[in-house]
Amino acid sequence: DIVMTQGALPNPVPSGESASITCRSSKSLVYKDGKTYLNWFLQRPGQSPQLLTYWTSTRASGVSERFSGSGSGTYFTLKISRVRAEDAGVYYCQQVREYPYTFGAGTKLELK
Amino acid sequence: QVQLQQSGAELVKPGSSVKISCKASGYTFTSYDMHWIKQQPGNGLEWIGWIYPGNGNTKYNQKFNGKATLTADKSSSTAYMQLSSLTSEDSAVYFCARSPNYYYWGQGTLVTVSS
Numbered sequence: 001d002i003v004m005t006q007g008a009l010p011n012p013v014p015s016g017e018s019a020s021i022t023c024r025s026s027k028s029l030v031y032k033d034g035k036t037y038l039n040w041f042l043q044r045p046g047q048s049p050q051l052l053t054y055w056t057s058t059r060a061s062g063v064s065e066r067f068s069g070s071g072s073g074t075y076f077t078l079k080i081s082r083v084r085a086e087d088a089g090v091y092y093c094q095q096v097r098e099y100p101y102t103f104g105a106g107t108k109l110e111l112k
Numbered sequence: 113q114v115q116l117q118q119s120g121a122e123l124v125k126p127g128s129s130v131k132i133s134c135k136a137s138g139y140t141f142t143s144y145d146m147h148w149i150k151q152q153p154g155n156g157l158e159w160i161g162w163i164y165p166g167n168g169n170t171k172y173n174q175k176f177n178g179k180a181t182l183t184a185d186k187s188s189s190t191a192y193m194q195l196s197s198l199t200s201e202d203s204a205v206y207f208c209a210r211s212p213n214y215y216y217w218g219q220g221t222l223v224t225v226s227s
Contacts, residue, residue: 039213039214041214048207048209048217048218048219048220049157049207049209049214049217050217051213051214051215054212054213060213060215061215092156092157094157094159094214099171099173100159100173100174100175101159101173102159103156103157103158103159104156105156106156106157
């Protein structure tokens with residue numbers, strides 16, 4: 001199975017600052033079609049996860065431009081600009097490159 | 113609009129089975145895979161598998177072979193997951209989520225296994 005390893009954040013993050021979350025995969029997530037199959041989700045307390053980005057950097061419909069995904073191969077980053085109270089929660093990366101699909105353990109974002 | 117409405121919380125005994133549902137609306141049910149994801153209390157997310165309601169094809173995480181069985185009823189646009197031989201390790205919130213890309217999620221169903 002592909003192992004997804006997420007980095008931690010130096011919580012709490014001051015409101016208005018930027019935050020970057022890293023995610024590393026144990027195998028390249030580039031598929032033969034050239035796309036890189038990495039998703040990012042935010043799960044707020046008591047809610048279902050919300051898709052933020054897919055194919056590494058494509059923002060999901062309705063997601064703020066403050067969220068941007070980047071990376072390639074096995075190393076990925078989700079950057080959150082001008083952090084706001086509503087961004088608090090746990091962020092997960094997920095690979096959908098091969099079965100079984102796997103998630104990172106999650107990175108908690110707390111705001112100051 | 114697309115909605116995935118899951119069944120309510122279940123309290124079940126060890127060794128028994130439970131079947132939870134995910135009723136879809138707002139789109140053509142038979143055209144998209146439905147995925148199931150497990151989240152144990154305080155833990156992360158684990159992918160269980162998917163079913164394609166159009167033809168009943170399924171794909172499972174090998175870890176859940178023999179534990180989870182995915183089915184779908186086209187007439188009611190409802191996907192089901194049956195969990196068998198339940199133990200405390202199966203106590204979790206279970207989500208359904210639609211492909212592609214998991215944009216749409218159900219609200220989750222809490223399953224508690226306790227005697």
